[in-house]
Amino acid sequence: MMADIVKELIESGVHFGHRASRWNPKMAPYIYARKNQVHIVDIRETVRGLLRAKKYLKQVAEGGSLILFVGTKRQASGIVEREALRAGMSFITERWLGGTLTNFRTIRDRLTRLEELEALRSSDDINSYSKKMQSSLNREYRKMYRNLNGIRNMNRLPECVVVVDPNKERNAIREATKMGIATIALTDTDCDPDIVDLPIPGNDDGLRSIEAIISHLADAVIEGKTGQPVDREAVIAARIAAQTAAAEQAAEETAALAAAEAAAAPIVVAEEAPAEEAPAEEAPATGAAVASTAACAAAC
Template identity: 45%
Template sequence: MAVVTMRELLESGVHFGHQTRRWNPKMKRFIFTERNGIYIIDLLQSLSYIDRAYEFVKETVAHGGTVMFVGTKKQAQEAIAEQATRVGMPYVNQRWLGGMLTNFSTVYKRLQRLKELEQIDFEDVAASGLTKKELLVLSREKAKLEKTLGGIREMQKVPSAVWIVDTKKEHIAVGEARKLHIPVVAILDTNCDPDEVDYKIPGNDDAIRSVTLLTRVIADAVAEGLIARSGVATGDSKPGDKAAGEPLAEWERDLLEGDKTPAEAAEAETPAAKDEVQTSAETEKVADAEQAVAPAVVEEATGAAAVEPEQA
């Protein structure tokens, strides 16, 4: 069964690239065509690369690895936090601190400091043995640490792989991962450098729906890897399936409680959510082109998909 379908990618706008004047020539092989000054990404290639990334993440987690989710742009913050939390993985969705990977020993000390501050009862001044002013200072320190390090508070060592949304914006994170030889899995828009990414997924890294869909796919791969690691999954079982006669543990039920397929998630989405206002970055990118481009792309992409088996 496919990890994600062509229709789901089209409906999420994964095929929209950047304007033709803002591109990286190295991405030429992933471009399907150009419409109204907007590059259209080849979704047949995207499907293939999604499968590769999915298998890599699943196997990495199944063998005891962890995946750090990174995305600090506004369009990605909610999806990164939600999906990483769902599968119990560390994430960074506010600001990437330089040295978060390459100087993890120092970062780990700050994590320990955060845990110390979390033990203080800021409401009980008398029991704390501190003045109100001292408690206020510590409270502000705790809030600052929670904002920057809250997503990685349980991380004990550098991750086995990183999932990154927008490699241009997160170039520091990409650089640190490459320096430590940590595999990078990322969305590649038409303005990105594919040479920086180990497991690339050609797609739109600006649209909320696109980022949410692809981040959910990676989280599903993590969930399946966790189940395989615990020995619950058997054969070709998918996330959410359990071994015959063997009930899921409570933590596994919690983990998979919201583990719907992208299609199911779309059906459950309320009309208000479907009409969610796009950010300025999305609007600049697709507003003028979407109406004219989408019908042609659907026809061409689905036509190409139908012809592909005959060529093979």
Template identity: 40%
Template sequence: MAKANVKDLLEAGVHFGHMTRKWNPNMAPYIFMEKNGIHIIDLHKTAVKLDEACNALEKITSAGKKVLFVATKKQAKEVVAKHASELNMPYITERWPGGMLTNFVTIRKAVKKMNHIDKMKKDGTFETLSKKERLQVDRQRANLEKNLGSIADMVRLPSALFVVDIMSEHIAVTEAKKLGIPVFAIVDTNSDPRKVDFVIPGNDDASKAIDMILNVVSDSIKEGLSQRKADKEKSKEEGEKVSADADADFDQAAE
């Protein structure tokens, strides 16, 4: 499993929290000190919590399950989209669609609508529409792509959420908790860590800090995916061996 390095976390600025007047008292166990009116996060505790989160994420993905990444704030959008895309995991970086999890059936219908439009363009049906209708359909397709394109392949509810800034993504966190979906999150000093299952204390406002944490998270998920692939190949080989042995026994009996 990938391990968090305190020095790397420090260089990325993961230790910078919010101004002391904006703090959430429930983050006290993860705060090292106050400096110039800003809370400094204890990176040794961050490293421990990050390792715990990575271990759990590795187990989830090694079982072939999906993790939905959520980050709609400007500083995190591109970083999260990059990592999630490389992992072939679903992600939301535009506005969170209300009911994304609790009303998943409706969201899937919207995705199917997007796929239906694509099919229309392939089979020529789209060209039979009037110019005005084609324009309306194109606008609808673009809007669906912007909001749901990154989850088009997510055919069932995710097994976990990874969130950057639980205050910004409070609706996503609430929906996940309602359904019993574990939430992994980068939690800054102004947030309540009790709202998530796996807390990663850290700066959720700086792209460099977010990227540093996601590098470690991504490495663990990649290990989980590699283990999943290895297990499937092993099962396939064992199945072929059993089949070959059965054929040999049959041939021998026939003789």
């Protein structure tokens, strides 16, 4: 099993760090070497950190406590949302709202407001408002849904916060630390591991690296909740199938768009092609020009 984990992590590129010029010296114990001016993370430290984090998350899930997954950077948002949903936990992938943990009562009030707006939009009562007011309410709803939908079921503070890139999610870690909430983070070579309780040294920019680490952590949560081991091969197979289906759908959409553009091109050309200009007629010779020509002919 250990060999399988190491193989998966290496194939996912977890060991690729940042350029050496960007490193944080506190990450020195987790760095194996430097190659082509890029730091290579010690995969043994990655496995050690991952196993510690999985053990802790499993214990937290067994006790029925909540876990919050946070990943607002572009590379991480989709993966974090998918894996958090698979584990049945809350997530934040858009923007960390100040006070999410330290002022949780206000956040709960905003969630109540979100539910009110949803109820209003699903009923006919919204038609009693003016068009301008409806537009304002819809904007408010979209903004609140985008920022709060992932934590709408978080009815109490979490026991642990899992983040991708502690540099990016520094506010989340700061609030969690202030509230005595444990933190786990995928920590690259440019980060400070001391601000996190359980750092997992590794590449926090690569899609495959983030996916490998976060899916392992989600597996630990599921195992803690169900008491049953997760079939890792089935998880990977399902992920590959989903990626293949998404790629095929994207290819079909691209082909359909290209075909539509190709079909519309002749029509556009026909409509927009400028009319050919008729050749200009020669202007009739004036009397002076005729006389000049005759004089020239006589002289010759």
